[in-house]
Every structure is written in structure tokens, then in C-alpha cells.
Amino acid sequence: MENKEALINYCLRLGDSSLILGQRMAEWCSNGPILEEDIAMTNISLDLFGQSRMLYSYIAELEGGTNEDEIAFRRNEREFFNTLISERPNGHFGDTIARNFLIDAFSFHYYKQLVKSNNEVISAFAEKSLKEVTYHLRHSSEWMIRLGDGTEESKIKIQNALNKVWKYSDDMFDVNDGDKSLIESGIAVNPEEIKEAWNETITSVLKRAKLTRPEDGYFHKGSRNGVHSEYLGHLLTEMQYLQRAYPDAKW
Amino acid sequence: MTLVIVFYDLKIVNCELNIKTNNNMSDLEKFLEKIEENIKIEPKDWMPDDYRKHLQRQMSQHAHSEVIGMQPEGNWVLRAPSLRAKVILLAKIQDEAGHGQYLYSAAETLGKSRSTYINELQTRKAKYSSIFNYPTLTWADMGAVGWLVDGAAIVNQVSLQKTSYGPYSRAMVKICKEESFHQRQGYEIISNMAKGTPEQKQMAQDALDRFWWPSIMMFGPHDADSSRSENAMKWKIKNETNDQLRQKFIDKTIQQAEIIGLTIPDKDLRWNDETNHYDFGEIDWDEFWNVVKGNGPCNDDRIEHHIKAHEDGAWVREAAIAYAEKNG
Numbered sequence: 271m272e273n274k275e276a277l278i279n280y281c282l283r284l285g286d287s288s289l290i291l292g293q294r295m296a297e298w299c300s301n302g303p304i305l306e307e308d309i310a311m312t313n314i315s316l317d318l319f320g321q322s323r324m325l326y327s328y329i330a331e332l333e334g335g336t337n338e339d340e341i342a343f344r345r346n347e348r349e350f351f352n353t354l355i356s357e358r359p360n361g362h363f364g365d366t367i368a369r370n371f372l373i374d375a376f377s378f379h380y381y382k383q384l385v386k387s388n389n390e391v392i393s394a395f396a397e398k399s400l401k402e403v404t405y406h407l408r409h410s411s412e413w414m415i416r417l418g419d420g421t422e423e424s425k426i427k428i429q430n431a432l433n434k435v436w437k438y439s440d441d442m443f444d445v446n447d448g449d450k451s452l453i454e455s456g457i458a459v460n461p462e463e464i465k466e467a468w469n470e471t472i473t474s475v476l477k478r479a480k481l482t483r484p485e486d487g488y489f490h491k492g493s494r495n496g497v498h499s500e501y502l503g504h505l506l507t508e509m510q511y512l513q514r515a516y517p518d519a520k521w
Numbered sequence: 522m523t524l525v526i527v528f529y530d531l532k533i534v535n536c537e538l539n540i541k542t543n544n545n546m547s548d549l550e551k552f553l554e555k556i557e558e559n560i561k562i563e564p565k566d567w568m569p570d571d572y573r574k575h576l577q578r579q580m581s582q583h584a585h586s587e588v589i590g591m592q593p594e595g596n597w598v599l600r601a602p603s604l605r606a607k608v609i610l611l612a613k614i615q616d617e618a619g620h621g622q623y624l625y626s627a628a629e630t631l632g633k634s635r636s637t638y639i640n641e642l643q644t645r646k647a648k649y650s651s652i653f654n655y656p657t658l659t660w661a662d663m664g665a666v667g668w669l670v671d672g673a674a675i676v677n678q679v680s681l682q683k684t685s686y687g688p689y690s691r692a693m694v695k696i697c698k699e700e701s702f703h704q705r706q707g708y709e710i711i712s713n714m715a716k717g718t719p720e721q722k723q724m725a726q727d728a729l730d731r732f733w734w735p736s737i738m739m740f741g742p743h744d745a746d747s748s749r750s751e752n753a754m755k756w757k758i759k760n761e762t763n764d765q766l767r768q769k770f771i772d773k774t775i776q777q778a779e780i781i782g783l784t785i786p787d788k789d790l791r792w793n794d795e796t797n798h799y800d801f802g803e804i805d806w807d808e809f810w811n812v813v814k815g816n817g818p819c820n821d822d823r824i825e826h827h828i829k830a831h832e833d834g835a836w837v838r839e840a841a842i843a844y845a846e847k848n849g
């Protein structure tokens with residue numbers, strides 16, 4: 271892969287993961303367990319959309335002749351590179367929290383390293399995003415603890431949610447050949463480097479939540495090469511509807 | 522020991538005497554004097570029962586409107602046609618959730634809890650603005666809602682900044698700061714569509730056609746038919762009547778429609794040189810009362826949606842309470 275092509279693909283990985291999770295979080299709008307959570311989840315969603323926009327604008331600059339909306343709304347399922355875990359459906363509140371917790375812990379440690387990228391745009395992106403995900407991680411961790419150490423029912427629900435989503439977590443650590451060259455040149459961060467820190471965060475929060483860390487078994491992968499679950503297509507169908515139905519319109 | 526008890530007893534007697542003398546005449550007088558002099562009534566102040574009840578009803582209705590209003594707009598968040606529009610709409614809906622939150626807190630100062638108010642909403646004892654019982658069918662409706670619905674809400678809320686109840690007035694000041702952005706985002710959506718492709722223009726006009734009359738109904742019945750208006754004006758909960766506020770809204774909105782080349786669906790609309798206002802056609806009050814009574818296109822859906830979210834979240838709220846109790 272050419273360096274520019276690899277860089278674009280790498281930005282898509284980060285930008286798409288934020289966009290897709292942002293869209294999932296926006297689904298909570300008016301559906302939260304309390305008004306305060308509607309506000310908190312909307313905040314998270316807004317941060318994530320902001321992150322994806324920053325990277326899409328950069329891609330548009332690199333590619334020329336395109337823009338953030340073309341990138342978000344005119345690509346097909348196989349052209350998206352978001353992590354598998356980000357497209358998991360919201361399920362109940364506990365499913366969302368367990369999913370987000372694994373993602374937030376990853377993003378937190380990943381962006382912490384990515385700040386050191388020798389690509390200025392990516393480093394600035396990481397710096398801004400790190401502030402945001404620090405808050406996201408606090409939000410999801412606090413809920414892991416409350417639900418884990420809340421009622422009998424909440425404990426069962428959150429433990430099951432965690433067990434179910436666990437097999438999508440390792441996909442976040444996957445890299446493709448382009449990533450490898452970017453890692454070598456100091457632009458990207460090797461996710462393997464943060465695995466230990468990620469594990470520590472997970473373990474310490476689960477301990478406080480009185481929950482059991484799921485066994486590492488089979489892990490689903492493929493998103494780094496644009497192979498997704500069936501859920502992504504439906505999410506895109508909804509999200510891209512207007513841009514696709516009225517290709518000549520400006521909004 | 523005995524001395525202390527006697528001392529306490531005397532104090533209690535004194536207190537009761539004080540309350541009695543106040544009740545005889547001067548509580549109500551003092552209250553009316555404050556209203557007269559535009560001094561805000563605060564939660565701990567004495568207030569007539571009817572004043573409290575009127576505010577409980579009006580403020581909770583206002584809070585419920587903010588919250589139920591999240592649904593018709595949330596209906597398009599996932600399908601917004603650009604990332605910019607998506608973020609702006611989502612931020613706007615988030616503001617509305619925040620408004621609901623301030624208003625519930627302000628209404629709680631009247632001695633009723635948020636959960637009681639919410640229960641009244643879900644059992645349909647409490648109302649919310651009828652406008653949210655209309656569906657949002659196309660993206661242009663996000664324009665119409667921001668432009669017209671928030672536009673009408675602003676006229677009402679600006680006036681309510683002067684309301685006589687302190688917590689309500691302060692909530693309105695805070696809310697009004699955010700509202701003008703809401704109207705601007707809606708107007709931007711509809712003007713972009715009005716100057717867009719023929720299909721977009723048609724959607725914009727259709728949205729205006731559907732939302733115009735319900736928007737001007739938002740101000741409530743004509744003054745002559747509004748049973749509660751009299752007390753509300755006397756106590757300065759309201760400082761302008763339904764008809765005055767409606768007229769303000771119509772006068773400022775007509776020009777905005779002209780600028781973007783859309784037609785307001787009222788053939789009787791014309792400038793009146795004598796009154797310096799626009800005359801407008803007869804409002805269909807049968808439709809208004811029908812929707813108020815629960816027969817609007819979305820009344821059932823809105824309440825069911827609210828109940829479902831509330832019930833789905835019950836285990837989460839219970840867990841949070843249990844955790845807080847265990848961990849102090």
C-alpha cells in the first residue's frame with residue numbers, strides 16, 4: 271500500500287469507528303433510563319461525530335475532490351473500516367454500557383499514545399479526542415460499577431452483556447499492512463502496545479464492579495479489512511438515506 | 522427540665538399566633554402587594570393555593586413539552602442529511618432535554634416531585650404542547666419545527682421571563698439564551714431546502730403547510746375562551762394574553778416566509794394599516810381541542826414511547842439507587 275493510501279485507510283479506521291458508535295449513541299435520544307442519561311449519551315454522541323468529522327476533513331484534504339459528507343454518506347458497507355464492536359446494536363442500557371466500556375478503555379489508552387504521532391493532524395486529533403474519551407470512560411466505568419454492584423438483576427444483566435460483547439473486543443487490536451508501515455514511520459500507534467494498559471483498566475474496573483472478566487475464547491475479526499456484521503448495512507441504510515435518495519440535493 | 526419545656530411551649534404558641542394573624546389578612550395582601558410591585562414570589566413565600574396549582578400545572582406542562590418534543594426531532598437525527606446538520610440537530614435536542622431538566626427542578630420547588638409530575642404525564646393527567654402530537658414526515662419538518670415551533674416557543678418564553686414566580690422566571694431567562702439558536706437552525710434547514718431542487722422546495726412548502734396552523738394554535742385558545750387566562754394575568758404568571766402573543770409571532774414570521782419564497786397557507790392573511798398587524802384567517806378550534814383531548818396523530822405514540830423508555834430504564838434506576846445506598 272502507498273503511504274498516502276495507508277494514511278487515508280488508517281484515518282477511515284479511526285473516523286468510521288467514531289461515526290458508527292456516535293450513530294449508535296444517537297439512537298438513545300429520548301430513550302434513556304433518565305433524562306440526565308439522555309443528556310450524557312447525547313454528549314458522547316456529539317463528541318464522537320466531532321471526532322469523525324475532524325478525520326474526514328483531513329481525508330478530504332489528502333484525497334481532494336471530496337468532503338466529509340461524501341465520505342460519511344456515499345460509501346458502501348465494504349468501504350467502512352470501523353471496528354466490529356462499534357456497530358454492535360445498543361440492546362438494553364447494560365449492553366450499551368458494556369460495549370462502550372471496552373471501546374472507551376481502548377480509545378483512552380490508544381489516544382494517549384497517539385498524541386505522540388509525528389503527523390500533526392493525527393496528533394491534534396488524539397489530543398482533542400483524549401479529553402473527550404477520558405470523560406466517556408469515566409461515564410461507562412461508573413455505570414459498570416453501579417450496575418455490577420447494584421441489584422441482583424442489574425448484576426446479572428451487566429455480566430451477561432459483558433460476556434456477549436467480549437468476543438468483539440480483540441478486533442480493536444487488529445492491524446493491516448498499511449497500519450504496519452505507518453507504525454514504523456511513527457504516524458500510527460501499534461495497538462499491541464496498549465494491550466496491557468487496556469487489560470489493567472478492564473480488570474480494575476471489573477473488580478470494583480464485582481464482575482467477572484470473561485474468558486478469552488474465540489474472537490471475531492475482519493473489520494480492519496472492511497468485513498462487517500449484517501448490522502452495519504442497516505445502520506448505513508438509515509444514516510445515508512437522504513444523501514442516497516436525493517444525490518443532487520444540497521442541504 | 523420543666524422550665525425548658527415551658528419555654529418551648531411558649532415559643533410554639535407564639536409561632537402559631539403569628540401564622541394566624543398573617544393568615545387572617547396580611548398573607549394574601551402581602552402576596553398581592555409583591556405581585557403589584559413586580560417582586561418575585563419565591564418557593565418559601567406564602568402563596569394562594571390556586572396560584573401554586575396553576576404554576577404546578579403550567580410549569581410541568583412546559584417541562585413535559587420539552588421532553589416529549591425530543592421525540593419528533595429525534596425521529597430525524599439518525600437520518601440527518603449531513604454531518605453538520607446532524608450535530609446541530611442533536612445539540613438542539615440535547616438543549617431541550619436540559620430545558621426539561623431545569624423546568625422539572627423549578628416545578629419541584631412548588632412541593633411536588635419530578636416523579637409525580639412524570640406519573641401525571643404518563644397517566645395523561647398532565648398535558649404537553651399539542652404541537653408534538655403531529656408527525657415529522659420529511660427532513661423539511663426539522664426546518665419547520667425549529668423555525669415555527671421554536672419560534673412560537675420563544676415568543677411565549679421571552680414573555681415568561683417576567684413571570685411572577687422566581688424559579689420559573691429564572692429558568693426562562695436561561696432557556697431563552699439557547700432558543701434563538703434553535704430557531705436559526707430550523708430556519709436554515711428550511712431556507713436551504715426552499716432554494717434547493719424542486720423536490721426539496723416542495724418538501725419545504727409541504728412542511729410549512731402542515732405546521733403553520735398547529736404552530737399558531739400553540740398559543741392556546743382565544744382570550745375570550747381561555748378560562749384560566751384571567752387568574753394567570755391577575756397574578757402576573759402571564760403578562761401578555763394568548764392573542765397578543767399569537768399576533769407577535771405571526772407578524773414576525775410572515776416576512777421570514779417571504780424571504781425564502783414560501784407561502785403561508787392562509788388566504789385571509791393581509792397587512793392591516795389600522796391595527797399595524799397582520800389579519801389572519803379563522804383557526805380550526807375543533808382540530809385544536811381534538812388533539813388536546815388525545816386524538817392527534819401521535820398522542821398515543823408519544824406517551825407509549827415515553828412509558829416504554831421509562832419502564833425499560835426501571836432496572837437501571839433501581840440499580841443506581843441500590844448502589845448509592847450501599848456505598849453511601
Ligand SMILES: [Fe+2]
Binds near residue numbers: 620
Ligand atoms: Fe426548549
Ligand SMILES: [Fe+2]
Binds near residue numbers: 617671674700703
Ligand atoms: Fe427549543
